[in-house]
Amino acid sequence: PLEKLMPGAPLPLLLREQELSVVSLTPAALAATSSEGLPAVRTVISGGEALPADVVARWAPGRRLLNTYGPTEATVIATFGEVVADGSVPSIGKPLANVRVYVLDTYGQPVPVGVRGELHIGGVGVARGYAGRPSLTAERFVPDAFSGEEGARLYRTGDVVRWRTDGQLDFVGRIDAQVKVRGFRIELGEVENALRAAPSVKDAVVLAREDAPGDKRLVAYVVGESLDVSALRAHLKQHLPEYMVPAAFVPLEALPLTSNGKVDRKALPAPDASMLRASHAYEAPATPLEEKLAALWSEVLRVPTVGRTDNFFELGGHSLLATQLVARVRAALDVELPLRALFEAPTIAALAEKLQRASTGTRLPPLTRTRTEGPQQLSFAQQRLWFLDQLAPDDASYNLPVALRLLGHLDVEALRRAFEALVARHEALRTTFFEEEGQPFQRIHAPAAWALPVEDLSSLEESTREAETLRLATSEARRAFHLVHGPLLRTVLLRLAEETHVLVVTMHHIVSDGWSMGVLVKELATSYAAFSAGSEPSFAPLPVQYADFALWQRQWLQGETLESQLGYWKRQLAGAPAALELPTDRPRPAVQSRRGATLPVHFPSQLTDSLRSLAQREGATPFMLLLSAFQLLLSRYSGQDDISVGSPIAGRTHAEAESLIGFFVNTLVLRTQVQPQSTFRQLLAQVKATTLAAYEHQHVPFEKLVEVLQ
Incomplete structure (x- = not known):
């Protein structure tokens, strides 16, 4: 009968009746089955998904426990290793005979021991491909550059692993289980492994949930006894950076399973309000x-x-x-x-x-739709970019480019319509600029059809195709905009294969900023989903447009209000040094080249945790703390004790501006007097006070500040 094959109470009965000595089960089935009273079972084989440490602790003592790994595309089993109950996350072992494995980075190069990379499998067990799906075959089965065998291929598993010093592999998680939460890229498998290593946890699954639009959070589903959320948080903070610690912990008696015994992630419930709050008890508002x-x-x-x-x-x-x-x-x-x-x-x-x-103080006037039709004034920030464009018309320094690789079936017409709807909704994206009697104005054009050019590169060889993709995307990102003729938003779609595309989007900074990119991506995704499903997207009407903000800024920031705001900055920046004299290996050029590079720096989790704790104890934000350290470092290198640093701020001080695409970002000058006799705590207190005061006077555009202070 079917129930005899199900995990739980009937399975041990079946194992005893049949006197089975070797069993192969998924970790979920092993977790749901008692390991007691099975003397005949001498070898247990686990496979199909990650093996938790608590399952090893139950099944390994007194018998042999083998952990196997392998996808169907590599004839099921590719690596295996014997694991013992030592409390650590079990490895997936070493490759079988006639199997080759490589851990490669995004450029297809091997990574060192301890560094995460994608697992690639080679050898005689690798399948020929996917029947009737040549583009997917080409994407997942790639040329083997390491074996020296002609025509050999590697299967890209999509699994993230790392080599251990003993030559075995640790499974980290899926590449498609990488998520981005609040700007941080997170491996869900790494969080799950850290949770499973906690003393009270038997099994765990972590999801990035977005139960409210724009509110993506990590949620942990935990099976265990007497779970203490505070203790779990503390345990994770010892092993993971702060941003990888889940916002909510949902205790479960058992993880829901699919019919084939794997975890059914879609069946995991949304956390309730009590799980999303801080660790202390809820106290209702009293007034x-x-x-x-x-x-x-x-x-x-x-x-x-x-x-x-x-x-x-x-x-x-x-x-x-x-x-x-x-x-x-x-x-x-x-x-x-x-x-x-x-x-x-x-x-x-x-x-x-x-x-x-609180006294009423100086209040900001409301941001409302008050402008008339016809040409509109520029905001202060737009006016500066217009002026710079007159000086260097072909400069692409203020281009905002992004390239997105899209995998899977793509409805090109739905994507085109999504851009069309976006441009119709946001006036800034259909705005151009012109000059009349020596003054610049912006002209808002009526909504029109949107063209999405498609460049087909699918006929090229893979290496040539990737190089051409990079060349075209780079060329598009560096192509200058014409502010008079427009448009100031450009899109192009590169078709690499049937289910692989690259979308290149470029905007001019005069109509957009970093916050706007978030608005664009969110609305584009919503519209695409609606159009591809045959329906229309539904957004709440925008209460104002960017031109309303430009008029509001011009009308408010004048006369006594402007002088009052400027007064703070005049006092704050009086006598500030004109330049920071850093010792460099070459002289400062007369004209800035704008050539540069980025260098990522990674801090240990213990350091970031201690920095966050210090900031919280001092009533500061991590930004204030890091700014203090940065200004102290600049002071030491330059030999100067008066340090000014420019920092961007979103500039959206009205709720009505939060959903707009436009150029709101402003630059604040944060000046610090570094006194050698002061403690770092005193320096941090000064930086905190300066930063908060700058926030309160953030309405003065940097352009106006430069003009007034020369």
């Missing part, structure tokens, strides 16, 4: 003001409920979200809340008390 603040925090932080003792920064808040909260407090409560108030009173209870004592 109507606290209730209003809690609703605003919930909206900004995307947390279902907020208690009166919850800490804004512990719930995921940072200075950018704090700016959004200030905008909402202004609109809802008619109070101008200084940003520093949130740092001084980071809980609902403390902030409500501060608001009750």
